[in-house]
Amino acid sequence: MRYLRLLATQLRVSIALGMQYRWDFLLGAVMTVVWTVVGLVPLHIALVARPPVQGWTYERALVVVGWFTLLKGILEGAVNPSLISVVDQIRKGTLDFTLLKPADAQFLVSTARFEIRKVVDAAAAVAIFTYAFAQMGRAPAPAHVALALGLLVTATLVLYSICILVISAAFWVVRLDNLAYLFNSIFDFARWPVTIFTGFWRVVFTVIVPLALMTTYPAEAMLGTIAPRTAAAAALGALVFGAVARGVWKRAIGRYTSASS
DSSP: OHHHHHHHHHHHHHHHHHHHSHHHHHHHHHHHHHHHHHHHHHHHHHHTTSOOBTTBOHHHHHHHHHHHHHHHHHIIIIIHHHHHHHHHHHHHTTHHHHHTSSSOHHHHHHSSOOOGGGHHHHHHHHHHHHHHHHHHTSOOOHHHHHHHHHHHHHHHHHHHHHHHHHHHGGGTSSOOHHHHHHHHHHHGGGGSOGGGSOHHHHHIIIIISOHIIIIIHHHHHHHTOOOHHHHHHHHHHHHHHHHHHHHHHHHHHHHOOSTTO
């Protein structure tokens, strides 16, 4: 309950800061919509009026893009704003102030700041889902939507865990800004169904950097084509990622001694 109150407080502060400059908020929201539309161009060029690629038509692939848009909003609105600053805090030594507070350090650094304007990504994702299923001439079954939302939770856990692993590495190698940006670049591949990749890249995007778990599996669940054992494996994999990330973070914090470390 104490952590829920802390989270509510952090959200209230972020909303107040986000709404402080309303034109900046509105401009940011408009740019989010523009970039979402621009991001659809490669998919449009690759799949419209062409035969399906590995079973993915343009309309079905749009569902993957919808989940990518939603998860990108979570990454840029709830995960990155707080965690990216941790590298700078380690370098300057100001992380000491966080560690001295009577609350879990991982929770505090993960909820320090939110970009409220990224809620526009959620609205854009819903618009993409609506258009895709309208083009297919059907609506997703409620059970399939429920399973997809459950997989969104596992996808968010995996995404957050990968970011924690990247940030934890900063305790050993301080200059990690480029690694964080590299992950953001790799994450852009999640806008494509993972089954269109073959060989080495399919293994990488399924197991090592599980982009399949983040967007393709929720899309397959929404379309009603995912196998139950795949959904179960995704949930188990997310729990493993979360446990590993928590263990690495605790080890990294144990190594941190002070501003001069």
